[in-house]
Amino acid sequence: MLTQDDKALLAQKGISEAQIAAQLACFEKGFPYLKLEAAASIGNGIMATDACSLDGYVRAWENYKKAGHKVTKFVPASGAASRMFKNMFEFLGGDHNEPQTDFEKKFFSQIEHFAFYNDLNEACLRNQGKDIPALLAAGEYKAVAANLLEAAGLNYGALPKGLLKFHKYEDGARTPLEEHLVEGALYAAGADGQVNVHFTVSPEHRALFEKLVAEKAEKYAAKYGVTYHVSFSEQKPSTDTVAADMDNHPFRDEKGRLVFRPGGHGALIENLNDLDSDVIFVKNIDNVVPDRLKDDTVTYKQLIAGVLVTLQERAFEYLRLIDSGKYTHEQIEEMIRFVQQELYCRRSDIKNLEDADLVLYLKSKLNRPMRVCGMVKNVGEPGGGPFLAYNQDGTVSLQILESSQIDMKDPAKKAMFEKGTHFNPVDLVCAVRDYKGNKFDLTKYVDPNTGFISYKSKNGKDLKALELPGLWNGSMSDWNTVFVEVPLSTFNPVKTVNDLLREQHQ
Template identity: 40%
Template sequence: MKLNLSEQDHNQIREHGLNVETVQSQLQRFSDGIPFSTLERACTINDGINHLNESERSSAIAAHSEAAAQGRFMKMVPASGAASRMFKTLLALHGSGFCTRADLRARAADGDEDAAFGLAFFDGLTDFAFYPQLDTNLAEQELGTDDLLDSGDYSTILYALLDDISLNMAEQPKGLIAFHWDGDDIRTPVAEHLLEAIETVAASDGTATLHFTVSPEHEAAFKREVETAAALYPDTKFTVEFSHQSPSTDTIAADMNDQPFRDEDGRLLFRPGGHGALLKNLNELQADLVFIKNVDNVLPPSKTADSFLEKRVLGGYAVQLLAT
């Protein structure tokens, strides 16, 4: 595939740590399509899946405890994702113009799924962990959340929640959004990952090591949140590292003719790779055994017992496999 690239294009490609051959290969893949694998059969117990009996589970837990005590485990948390998909439907409602309870009810009655979602969201608004933050924001504007809910003025609430000069929730990193609230403590995913680190990777000296991959522009905010969350667990010494997804793992964007897509300034557009792009970050970790878990895959503390137990079983089983 022949490309007509300007000097600016070549500079952009080099700035991303890429070369022309790699970009050509990516575009050729868009043109040819990605081949798929032919599946032979489904995995079942004893055919691709090992089922541990109670004795084997106990042995795995013991192996995990020993390895963790030696400081062999750490956690890696991909955390660069923004919350845009979480708020996708609310963004659509916000962008549709004036939004009231009556409007949503009428649209929901006509089968509009976004409107039905909106009604359910506003009915349960006060249960969300970010509600106190929203309520404070509206109070600073001399507005009452209860009054807005009672009157069905949902547009003003959406503006406070989503607009870029207000809370701008959809553009915040998922790891920094309030996820859990028990009436007293409000907890972000970062706080939940620190708790999980205590229970699954902490060494005998009380040290727990975590590594977050974050966007460069949000690293400072993550560091502040780690410091705040770590204060909840004074008996644990957290060693927390941060890294960024390498631009060299980005992929060139293509137009409908499989040619490089350009923005309004004529510059090439590159898109961040998926989680597979973080293999480079993983390979650079100085670690023996690494638990990898996405930033928003967290439970509130009251629901974590089974999850932590199974993680110890899996971790211990990995230790045993390495020893064979």
């Protein structure tokens, strides 16, 4: 039963009582596992390209940009870097004063190789009166860690990854935010030299992001001959989800107030939907490399974008043909092959449909948002797996799935997941307008049955948390989806601070 205070809180957040009821029902019934047909692989859902086709798709992308289309680079950047420093927090709070684990030993023995070394050295001098070598020689390892993580020093333990110094250059160190600005200039600049970059940030860090852009954008604009339009948004309060207790009733804090939690990255479909753009690249904030390694990133971003706009133009031609009413039986057969073989959306009974129903079906499948996703070979890194999965309408299409969406108690399904050859490192390019130039309402293409329930605690009490369908999982479930193999060199995430010591980040 909702109180007047509850209703006032819902109104403040922009959440309806019906939404709360639907969320609580999810806790009661859970989420069904997806029915799988197969893991996608080369030749069965994942497209491989040779040098000739790569060049053709890169040219297609360049021609698309020259035609004046608006392109945006969308970077989810709101996550705090606290998990990146988990090992160092454990060292700081631990009983031992000198490095013991392999992780700790590597961090301190190679500390001068981090791009933030000079800043950390200055913080140590300011707060301890000693530089890093002197502190380490005196065994004061924890003082160095404290200056890295805590507010009196660099405060890296509380900042988002996008604002941390990742890479060294002769003219200074760069943050991931800056690397994304550079990437934008290299593959997402419009014919007029405009580069649109959009970061989703948390409210408490927005001013810091804006300050860094104000300081740095002009430098990169001059270097690459572009003009930047950098925008920011925050996860909307209306996408928060209510927490539940173990009996699936609304969880309340010690003052009796409803407890809400962020809905996960799936909430960002709303932010994506708000962008006024024709094509949108989506890439995580921490997957960046120094300039000397950017060639592959740029080439394969152009490749997947070229595949996208080539497929989109064919879909548009078919839709205009359907609207004209002047199509032949052969052309309908061609459309069926395009939908089934190139967009990988298959329907087993398609040959049984009456002509009028067949045309309506083809139009419904062609007139949807479209995305092309880069897939890298699976080398044990975490990421969404590419699958051919059944949809609610009985069709089978390509989906990016997390392990939580797969019934791991079913040996056949578990084997599919474990033997998957590829995964998606959040490398997407999206077409979000229809063939008449209107923006799709992306919220209408979400599969609400693909959320996720996790278990957390607050003030010592257990609770259930509801995550919305993931941005590149269920939130894009009803899109046309195509998978393209890209090299592992395009995937260089930074999950822990020591990942910055990898050759790819030096």
